Amino acid sequence: MADASISPEPLVAPENGPSVLRRLAQRKLALLGLLIILICVGGAVFARWIAPLDPYEQFFDGLTIEGAPLPPNATFWFGTDLLGRDLFSRILYGAQTSLVIGLVANGAALLIGTIVGVTAGYFRGVVGAVLMRFTDLMMAFPALLLAICLAAIFSPSLWIVAMVIAFVNWVQTARVIFTQTSSLAERDYIAAEKTLGAGHGRILFMHILPHLIPTLIVWGTLGISTTVLLEATLSFLGIGVQPPIPSWGNIIFENQTYFQSAPWLVFIPGAAILLLALAFNLVGDALRDILDPTQQGRD
C-alpha cells in the first residue's frame, strides 16, 4: 500500500521524551486528543468525588410516574436510565471500565505481540517460522467474530473481556515488530556486537528493544482506541462487561429498548466512546508522525 514504500530519509536516533511532548503540543489535533484523554482519566480516577450521585442507586424520583427514564435535568445532569439510576455518575464510573480494559487488554496485546515479533525476527529458525505462520493465520480470522465467540463461550467478566481483546489484538503488533526486528538484526553494528562476544540478552535489551520503543508507543496508543471500541461492542452485545458494573457499551445494551423515547441513554455513552477512541487515534497518529522518521513529510 501507499505507506509501504521505503523512504530515503536516514534513520535518526529515537528522540527523548520532553522534545516529543513539545512537538506533540504544537499540533492542534493532538492537543485536542490529549485534552480529551486528560478529562477522561481525571473523571475516572476522581469519579468517587466528582460523581454527584451513587451510580448503583435506583432513585425513587429517578423515573416518571409511568416508570420511564427522566431526560437531563438539574438533579440528573444526563438524565436517568431504565432503572432510575443517574446516567452522569454511571458515565463517570464507566470511564474507569473503559480505561482499565484499554490499558490491561492493550498492554497484554503489546506484550504478546512484542514477544512473538522479537522471537520470530531475531532468533528466526523453526520457532520463528511457526510463530509467523501462526500470525498469518490469525490475520485471516474474522477478529470481531472470534472475539464475540470467545466472549460468549467464557462467562464474561472484566478480565475475561480484557484477555479476549488481547488475544485478537496482538497480531498487528507482532507483524510490525517482526519486520523491524528482522531488519535491525541484520545491521552491521549487531554483527559487530556478536563478534565482540555479546550474548543474546545484551543484544536484545541494549540494541534491539530500545529501537522498538517508538513503534511500541505509537501502536500502544492507537491500540487503546481499537480496544475501547471492541470492549464497547462486546458490552453492547451483552457479552462484555456485565451490569451492574457500568461500561459505556453495556449502558447502551441495557437501555436499548428506550432508544426511541429516551435517545440520550444511547447517544451520551455513544459520544463518550467515540470521543475516547478519537482522542487516542489523534494522539497516536501525531506520535507516529513525530517518532517515525520514514513517515515525515508524508502527511
Place this chain on the structure above:
Amino acid sequence: MAAYILRRLVQSALILLGVSFITFVLLYVLPADPVRQIAGRSATAATVESIRQQLGLDQPFFVQYANYLLNLVQGDFGRSYLQKTEVAELIASRLPATLLLLVAAIGCELLIGLPLGIVAALNRGKAVDNSLMLTSFLTVSAPQFVVALLLLFVFAVKLGWFPIGGYGTFAHLVLPALTLGILGSGWYSRIMRSSMIDVLRADFIRTARAKGLGRSKVILGHALPNAILPIIAMIGIDIGLFMSGIVVVESVFGWPGIGQLAWQAIQRVDIPIIMGVTLVSAFGIVIGNLIADLISPLIDPRIKLR
C-alpha cells in the same frame, strides 16, 4: 506468474486449514456443553449420553476433527444442533443478503471516501484538508452500533424516510450500507489523500503541467488514474474487515445475512453454525487478500511478485 499463483493458492489453503483447526480447538474446549442445551434441564443421563453419541461428541478429539474435515471437503458443514438443518444450506440461503450488503457498503465507502481524499489532497494543509482529515478520524473512531443507532434514530424514527429494519426492498438496504460506508470511508479517504499527494509530486505531473494542460485535465487525466491504484488492493483487504463487522450491523438492522445467523448461533451455542460462518468469513478474507495480491502487479507493473 503461474508458479506464484500456485504458491499463493497453496498458502491460502493452508491458512484455511489452520483456521478450521483453531476454530475447532476453541469450540472443542468450550465450557458450555451443547448436549445439555439440546437435551434440556430435565433430561436423564441416558438421554444426554445418547444425544452425545448421535452427534459424535463422545469420540476422541482428533477423530472428530478428521471427520469434520472429511465432510468439509465434500461441502458438508454438518447439521445445526438445534435447527436440524444442513449448515451449508443455512449459510447458502443467507449469503446473498450478506453479499448484497457487501457490495452496497463498499460502494458507499468509495463514493464517500474517494472524493473526500482527493479534495483533501488538492487542498493540502488548508482548513478544508484539516477538517476532512478530522472527519476521517471521527469515522475510524466511531463504534459501529452507535452509528447504526444514530442513523436509525434520525432517518427511520424521526424522519421516517427508511424502515427501522428488515430486508427486501432498496429502502431496507440504505441504512445498513450507509453505516458501513461511513465507517469505512475514513480509511479510503486517508489512503486516497496520501496516494494523490505522492502522485502530484511525480515528474510526469510536472511534465503534464509544463506542456500547458489545464488543471482539471492534469488531475483527472493524469493524477487520478495513478493515485487510485492502491485503492484497488485496499478493496480486497476491505472484504476481510467487512466480514468481521457484519455481526453487529446485521443484528442492529435485522438484516438476514450470515452475520445475524452467527449471532443467533453464538447465543444458542450451536457450534456447527458458528464454525461454518467463521470458515466462510475466513474464506472471504483469504480470497480478498489473494485478489489484492494478484491484481496489484497487473495494474501497477512497479509492484513485483514476491
